[in-house]
Amino acid sequence: LTNATLSATLEDLLVSRNEERRKPKIPKGTRDFGPEQMAVREKAFGIITSVFKRHGAVSIDTPVFELKETLTGKYGEDSKLIYDLMDQGGEMLALRYDLTVPFARYLAIKNITNLKRYHIARVYRRDNPAMNRGRYREFYQCDFDIAGQYGVMIPDAEVLKVMTEILDNLNIGNYTIKLNHRKLLDAMLDLCGCPAEKFRPICSAIDKLDKEPWEKVRAEMVEDKGLAPEAADKIGTYVVKKGGAMELYNDLTQQQVFGTHAVAAEAMAELKLLFDYLDAMNVLPRITFDLSLARGLDYYTGVIFEAVLTDTDLVGSIGAGGRYDKLVGMFSGKDIPSVGASIGIERVFAIMEARAKTEAQRATETDVLVASIGKDMVKERMRLCNDLWTVGIKAEFVYVDNPKPQKQLSYALDNGIPWMLWIGEDEVNRSVVKIKHMATHTEEEVPRADICKVMAERLKAQ
Amino acid sequence: LTNATLSATLEDLLVSRNEERRKPKIPKGTRDFGPEQMAVREKAFGIITSVFKRHGAVSIDTPVFELKETLTGKYGEDSKLIYDLMDQGGEMLALRYDLTVPFARYLAIKNITNLKRYHIARVYRRDNPAMNRGRYREFYQCDFDIAGQYGVMIPDAEVLKVMTEILDNLNIGNYTIKLNHRKLLDAMLDLCGCPAEKFRPICSAIDKLDKEPWEKVRAEMVEDKGLAPEAADKIGTYVVKKGGAMELYNDLTQQQVFGTHAVAAEAMAELKLLFDYLDAMNVLPRITFDLSLARGLDYYTGVIFEAVLTDTDLVGSIGAGGRYDKLVGMFSGKDIPSVGASIGIERVFAIMEARAKTEAQRATETDVLVASIGKDMVKERMRLCNDLWTVGIKAEFVYVDNPKPQKQLSYALDNGIPWMLWIGEDEVNRSVVKIKHMATHTEEEVPRADICKVMAERLKAQ
Numbered sequence: 038l039t040n041a042t043l044s045a046t047l048e049d050l051l052v053s054r055n056e057e058r059r060k061p062k063i064p065k066g067t068r069d070f071g072p073e074q075m076a077v078r079e080k081a082f083g084i085i086t087s088v089f090k091r092h093g094a095v096s097i098d099t100p101v102f103e104l105k106e107t108l109t110g111k112y113g114e115d116s117k118l119i120y121d122l123m124d125q126g127g128e129m130l131a132l133r134y135d136l137t138v139p140f141a142r143y144l145a146i147k148n149i150t151n152l153k154r155y156h157i158a159r160v161y162r163r164d165n166p167a168m169n170r171g172r173y174r175e176f177y178q179c180d181f182d183i184a185g186q187y188g189v190m191i192p193d194a195e196v197l198k199v200m201t202e203i204l205d206n207l208n209i210g211n212y213t214i215k216l217n218h219r220k221l222l223d224a225m226l227d228l229c230g231c232p233a234e235k236f237r238p239i240c241s242a243i244d245k246l247d248k249e250p251w252e253k254v255r256a257e258m259v260e261d262k263g264l265a266p267e268a269a270d271k272i273g274t275y276v277v278k279k280g281g282a283m284e285l286y287n288d289l290t291q292q293q294v295f296g297t298h299a300v301a302a303e304a305m306a307e308l309k310l311l312f313d314y315l316d317a318m319n320v321l322p323r324i325t326f327d328l329s330l331a332r333g334l335d336y337y338t339g340v341i342f343e344a345v346l347t348d349t350d351l352v353g354s355i356g357a358g359g360r361y362d363k364l365v366g367m368f369s370g371k372d373i374p375s376v377g378a379s380i381g382i383e384r385v386f387a388i389m390e391a392r393a394k395t396e397a398q399r400a401t402e403t404d405v406l407v408a409s410i411g412k413d414m415v416k417e418r419m420r421l422c423n424d425l426w427t428v429g430i431k432a433e434f435v436y437v438d439n440p441k442p443q444k445q446l447s448y449a450l451d452n453g454i455p456w457m458l459w460i461g462e463d464e465v466n467r468s469v470v471k472i473k474h475m476a477t478h479t480e481e482e483v484p485r486a487d488i489c490k491v492m493a494e495r496l497k498a499q
Numbered sequence: 500l501t502n503a504t505l506s507a508t509l510e511d512l513l514v515s516r517n518e519e520r521r522k523p524k525i526p527k528g529t530r531d532f533g534p535e536q537m538a539v540r541e542k543a544f545g546i547i548t549s550v551f552k553r554h555g556a557v558s559i560d561t562p563v564f565e566l567k568e569t570l571t572g573k574y575g576e577d578s579k580l581i582y583d584l585m586d587q588g589g590e591m592l593a594l595r596y597d598l599t600v601p602f603a604r605y606l607a608i609k610n611i612t613n614l615k616r617y618h619i620a621r622v623y624r625r626d627n628p629a630m631n632r633g634r635y636r637e638f639y640q641c642d643f644d645i646a647g648q649y650g651v652m653i654p655d656a657e658v659l660k661v662m663t664e665i666l667d668n669l670n671i672g673n674y675t676i677k678l679n680h681r682k683l684l685d686a687m688l689d690l691c692g693c694p695a696e697k698f699r700p701i702c703s704a705i706d707k708l709d710k711e712p713w714e715k716v717r718a719e720m721v722e723d724k725g726l727a728p729e730a731a732d733k734i735g736t737y738v739v740k741k742g743g744a745m746e747l748y749n750d751l752t753q754q755q756v757f758g759t760h761a762v763a764a765e766a767m768a769e770l771k772l773l774f775d776y777l778d779a780m781n782v783l784p785r786i787t788f789d790l791s792l793a794r795g796l797d798y799y800t801g802v803i804f805e806a807v808l809t810d811t812d813l814v815g816s817i818g819a820g821g822r823y824d825k826l827v828g829m830f831s832g833k834d835i836p837s838v839g840a841s842i843g844i845e846r847v848f849a850i851m852e853a854r855a856k857t858e859a860q861r862a863t864e865t866d867v868l869v870a871s872i873g874k875d876m877v878k879e880r881m882r883l884c885n886d887l888w889t890v891g892i893k894a895e896f897v898y899v900d901n902p903k904p905q906k907q908l909s910y911a912l913d914n915g916i917p918w919m920l921w922i923g924e925d926e927v928n929r930s931v932v933k934i935k936h937m938a939t940h941t942e943e944e945v946p947r948a949d950i951c952k953v954m955a956e957r958l959k960a961q
Contacts, residue, residue, distance in 0.1 A: 061604050061830040064566055064592055069605055072557035072616070079558075091888055093865040093895035093914075095534035096541075100637050101563060101621065102526055122594075123583040125625060130526055132563075132584075142523045143531055154534070159563065163587060175562050187898035191877060195898075202888065317881040368523040403555040415653060419779040426553055426664065433555035436649035436657075452555075 066166030066174025072400035077389045081207065081382060082157060085179050088202045089155035092195065094181060097154050099139040101161075105129040111138050111364070113335040114241050118162040132161035136180040137336070137361065137377060144184055144375075145368030151185025170353070171384035179203075182377030184365065190307055193340050193360060193376045194314035200344060200356055200378045201323050209388045210349065214323050216282070216342040217330040218308055219359070224301035225328065229271035231264060238262045243276060243331035247345075247353070251276075276329035282312045285326040311340060336361040340376070356380040399453045404496055405432040406454045408445035410461035413438075417460055421470065421488070428489045430496065449475060456495065458488070528628035528636025534862035539851045543669065543844060544619060547641050550664045551617035554657065556643060559616050561601040563623075567591040573600050573826070575797040576703050580624040594623035598642040599798070599823065599839060606646055606837075607830035613647025632815070633846035641665075644839030646827065652769055655802050655822060655838045656776035662806060662818055662840045663785050671850045672811065676785050678744070678804040679792040680770055681821070686763035687790065691733035693726060700724050705738060705793035709807075709815070713738075738791035744774045747788040773802060798823040802838070818842040861915045866958055867894040868916045870907035872923035875900075879922055883932065883950070890951045892958065911937060918957065920950070 063069060070078060089096075108119055108131050120132040133139055136156045144152065157179045166174055181199050183192035197214065204212050222243075226236050242257045251273060258264040258272070278285060278294075286308060288294075295301035308326075315321045332341045339360030346355060358378030366372035407422045418434040425432040435448055449457050459471040468485040472495070483491045525531060532540060551558075570581055570593050582594040595601055598618045606614065619641045628636055643661050645654035659676065666674050684705075688698050704719045713735060720726040720734070740747060740756075748770060750756075757763035770788075777783045794803045801822030808817060820840030828834035869884045880896040887894040897910055911919050921933040930947040934957070945953045 061569060061607050062566055063604070063608065064562055064564055064590055067562035067564075069562070069608070070560040071609070072559060075558040075560060078560075090864050091891065091893045093863045093893065095862040096537040097534060098532040098537060098540075100526055100529035100531070101623075102529075102637075104524055104526055107523060121585040121587065123585045125583065127625070128526055142525070145523050146525065146531070147533070161563075163589070175564075183898070185898065188877065188900040191898040191900070194881070198885070198888075314878065314881060317878040318885040400557040401555045402552045415650065416776065416779040419656070419776060423660070423780045426660075429553065431553045431555065436645070436647070436653040438650040438653070 064174070066164070066168070068168065068173065073393065073398060074386070074390060076398055076400060077386060077393050081385055081389060082179075084206045085157070085203050085380065085382070086155070088199060088206060089179075089181055091202075092153070092181075092199055094153045094155045097140075097143060097156055098158060099133070099136075099143055099156070101159070102130045102132050103139060103142065105131045107142050107368075108134060108138060111334075111336055111367070113237055113333060115162075115333055118164050120161045120163055133158075134162060135160050135334075136178050136379065137182070138364070140180070140182055140184075140377075141361075141364040141375070142368050144365050144373055148369075149184070150373060151187075153183045153185075154181075156180045156182075171381070171387045173383055176381070176383045179380040179382050180377055182375055184373050184375040186374055190311040190314055190340075193311055194318060194320070196358060196376050196378050197315060197324075197342065198318045198320050200342075200358070200380070201320050203380055204344060204356070207385055207389070209346070209355075209385055211347045212323070212344050212355065213325045213347055214342050214344045215279075215325045215327040215330045216340065217327055218304040218340050219332075219337050220300050220304035220339065221295075221308070221328070222331060224295055224298045224304065225275050226272065227300070228295065228298060229275070230268040231272070235262060235264060237335055239264060239272070240331040241333050243272070243329060244333045246276060246329045246331075279325055279327040279329065282315070282321055282324040282326045285328075286312065307339070332357065332359060336364045338362045342378070353384075354381060355384050397453075401431075401452060403431050403433050403452060403454050405430060405456045405458055405492065406445065406449040406452075407432055407434040407458045407460075408442065408449075409434075409440070410442055410459065411439075414460065414462075414465075417465055421458060421460065424489050425492065428493060430489070430492055455499070456492070458492070526636070528626070528630070530630065530635065535855065535860060536848070536852060538860055538862060539848060539855050543847055543851060544641075546668045547619070547665050547842065547844070548617070550661060550668060551641075551643055553664075554615070554643075554661055556615045556617045559602075559605060559618055560620060561595070561598075561605055561618070563621070564592040564594050565601060565604065567593045569604050569830075570596060570600060573796075573798055573829070575699055575795060577624075577795055580626050582623045582625055595620075596624060597622050597796075598640050598841065599644070600826070602642070602644055602646075602839075603823075603826040603837070604830050606827050606835055610831075611646070612835060613649075615645045615647075616643075618642045618644075633843075633849045635845055638843070638845045641842040641844055642839055643841075644837055646835050646837040648836055652773040652776055652802075655773055656780060656782070658820060658838050658840050659777060659786075659804065660780045660782050662804075662820070662842070663782050665842055666806060666818070669847055669851070671808070671817075671847055673809045674785070674806050674817065675787045675809055676804050676806045677741075677787045677789040677792045678802065679789055680766040680802050681794075681799050682762050682766035682801065683757075683770070683790070684793060686757055686760045686766065687737050688734065689762070690757065690760060691737070692730040693734070697724060697726060699797055701726060701734070702793040703795050705734070705791060706795045708738060708791045708793075741787055741789040741791065744770075744777070744783055744786040744788045747790075748774065769801070794819065794821060798826045800824045804840070815846075816843060817846050859915075863893075863914060865893045865895050865914060865916050867892060867918045867920055867954065868907065868911040868914075869894055869896040869920045869922075870904065870911075871896075871902070872904055872921065873901075876922065876924075876927075879927055883920060883922065883947075886951050887954065890955060892951070892954055917961070918954070920954070 112134060119134050122130040159175055160178050161175055166172055223236055226239055231239055239258055242254050245254055255269045258269045259266050330343060337359040341359035343354045343357040360376040362374040363372055405425060407418045409418050415438055422432050422434050435445055455475050457473040469482050470485055470488045471480055471482050473480050574596060581596050584592040621637055622640050623637055628634055685698055688701055693701055701720055704716050707716055717731050720731045721728050792805060799821040803821035805816050806818040822838040824836040825834055867887060869880045871880050877900055884894050884896050897907055917937050919935040931944050932947055932950045933942055933944050935942050
């Protein structure tokens with residue numbers, strides 16, 4: 038059985054199944070956004086976008102798929118989660134796995150040497166979905182990145198500031214930002230006797246420490262990745278170290294934990310400067326310096342960080358990022374130092390949606406329902422609605438030829454529409470319209486010719 | 500050579516090619532949106548969304564891919580343009596081809612019997628791209644649909660009204676909306692001697708009349724689709740008929756073009772009612788009644804329409820839609836009559852982007868650049884910026900340890916930032932900040948403690 042014949046057989050099966058009208062489904066790990074979820078999503082994006090704009094970022098967007106070769110060799114062990122498109126006689130394509138690699142590819146293609154941009158878009162991972170914990174196969178990321186040759190740790194500090202502003206403004210509970218430095222990790226691995234070619238695979242194992250116990254991670258290092266047991270045990274003594282940013286920094290320095298290791302000294306000097314800047318921007322209390330934070334992705338080269346909610350252990354990371362100075366160079370041959378953060382917004386949606394359920398929320402913004410009494414009033418309702426639309430008033434009428442008054446009243450009440458306009462044969466003959474304010478039950482009669490002006494005034498005064 | 504070995508070979512090639520740093524590319528038929536294009540896009544979406552909301556529509560979103568079986572059997576000959584995902588051991592998936600089928604699938608899954616919704620999202624077609632004419636493989640559609648059992652032609656009229664409001668508000672030039680009725684087409688084909696099972700394929704051929712000459716379309720009918728030459732010639736006498744809505748309607752009626760054909764009579768009665776409603780909503784002057792309009796898609800069952808710009812022949816259709824009463828039933832077994840329109844926004848972007856190039860446009864909204872004179876002022880700039888961000892003011896500083904004043908001034912001018920705040924050792928010692936208004940070249944000195952309050956007032960007064 039070759040792939041081709043299997044594929045043809047499946048195609049036939051699907052077509053016939055479809056004709057038998059199977060119960061429709063949506064793909065595993067994805068979801069539809071209904072009107073209520075869309076209202077929450079728009080609110081969250083509004084908050085996030087306003088923070089990005091407050092920091093002077095521009096917005097870009099890239100295609101949902103990239104050439105396969107663009108994504109190859111960027112994600113380490115996570116590459117197996119990439120969605121490939123079928124080869125239908127053209128380019129080899131794959132759905133984007135994150136927004137960072139497309140950003141680097143964008144800079145390389147356009148020959149841009151510095152850019153502060155945000156990008157809100159969906160990414161795709163063939164991961165095991167856990168939808169009640171906010172882990173989907175299709176999900177939004179909200180990314181903010183600063184690319185360019187700049188003063189040491191200055192953009193890094195602002196990226197972390199942006200992350201805290203967003204998490205504060207979304208008002209989703211207490212959080213902390215775990216932070217580490219790839220060079221400090223490398224120095225640590227070097228000091229433990231881990232050979233350089235195993236740095237990235239061992240980092241991948243360390244990265245699992247927030248989900249798995251040390252014994253399991255140690256087994257992965259020794260059995261799967263061939264690290265010497267003594268080296269693994271030595272790593273075990275480092276990765277337990279975490280605490281307040283300056284506290285752990287001072288401890289590590291005083292206890293000379295990294296000895297005279299040159300790479301460690303360099304990383305520690307950068308962290309000292311970063312903590313100083315974060316203090317100036319009032320971010321430092323949010324930081325947990327954590328030697329067990331490793332981040333799975335290959336492309337990080339400097340500071341790395343990950344935000345976690347502290348009031349709940351249901352939800353994991355709600356945002357992460359770091360410095361990646363070599364990624365743009367993988368495309369253009371010319372490195373552009375970059376740092377960025379990504380907010381994993383699906384987990385935020387879950388929290389906000391749960392809260393929205395307890396609050397009454399309208400899915401539409403309709404201000405006026407145009408209603409009629411009696412027969413053959415469709416065109417009168419259309420004319421009146423049309424006049425309201427023309428001056429920009431949000432208005433609806435029910436799509437029924439001769440609707441009962443009670444039915445129209447229910448529609449207004451069910452949808453929280455604050456005003457109704459009533460017309461009947463009598464009103465049409467006298468060229469007037471009756472305005473009803475739903476909350477106060479007050480009514481007034483207005484000349485048909487004045488209705489748009491009066492209605493606009495009433496809405497403005499609301 | 501099996502698919503599997505070919506795939507493995509290609510994978511190897513791609514990895515090694517990537518390591519040799521090939522010039523990066525984006526997929527054929529797609530494009531990146533830079534900051535200027537994003538500004539245009541946000542403006543267009545803002546206009547379109549405000550029309551949708553004015554008509555009381557709610558918003559939904561669906562995944563970018565669907566199960567392959569969801570898309571199967573919906574698009575007729577266009578099915579060959581669907582992007583399939585690779586079978587990586589799971590479900591068979593395909594990228595969405597439009598937003599209508601996902602909408603119908605959504606209604607069926609959620610068991611919703613009536614909904615007025617809009618949906619702005621990207622769709623995917625493996626078509627021959629013509630990017631200078633706005634034809635992409637990945638492009639946005641802005642859809643508005645009304646589903647539910649309602650008065651005849653009432654929702655159809657509002658959908659057309661929404662379409663004209665959007666095209667008017669986008670201000671992209673003159674346009675007309677070509678309109679026809681699937682039942683009238685079927686009656687016409689029946690009268691010409693076309694057998695019922697060839698209705699849809701022959702419609703597909705007729706649909707090409709706006710791009711191809713009659714002779715070529717006739718050849719497709721006769722040679723490819725096996726229609727009798729006399730039938731094709733008879734069709735040729737019908738499809739030339741077009742004109743103002745009521746004019747052609749009256750001509751067809753007076754000349755008894757459809758004789759006593761029952762289906763034609765039904766369609767004509769519906770059209771009469773529709774034109775009546777469109778007149779009430781002031782849409783009728785925009786309508787061209789056109790017997791050659793066929794629309795390629797299988798799922799239409801009633802009124803069909805397509806908007807075209809009339810000042811230019813560079814751009815084809817900029818929007819289209821129609822009634823599809825049987826699509827939801829293909830998923831749930833229970834029909835829900837529906838009608839909708841889709842705006843093809845990429846062509847609108849192209850027009851708006853060309854216009855934006857002649858106007859100066861800022862990509863950011865930054866109000867204040869915090870600048871410094873002298874050495875070691877990074878943290879002072881950070882503190883000042885942080886205070887501004889805290890009260891919601893959009894502010895930036897340059898990411899350089901000791902930037903020259905001229906460099907900071909250029910940054911403000913290049914980015915159109917209207918205000919600068921200046922600090923130096925002297926200002927810090929005296930606890931003051933210098934405010935500079937760029938347009939008027941005026942300066943004032945303000946106590947450091949008052950700077951947020953004063954700056955907020957200055958911005959409000961702008």
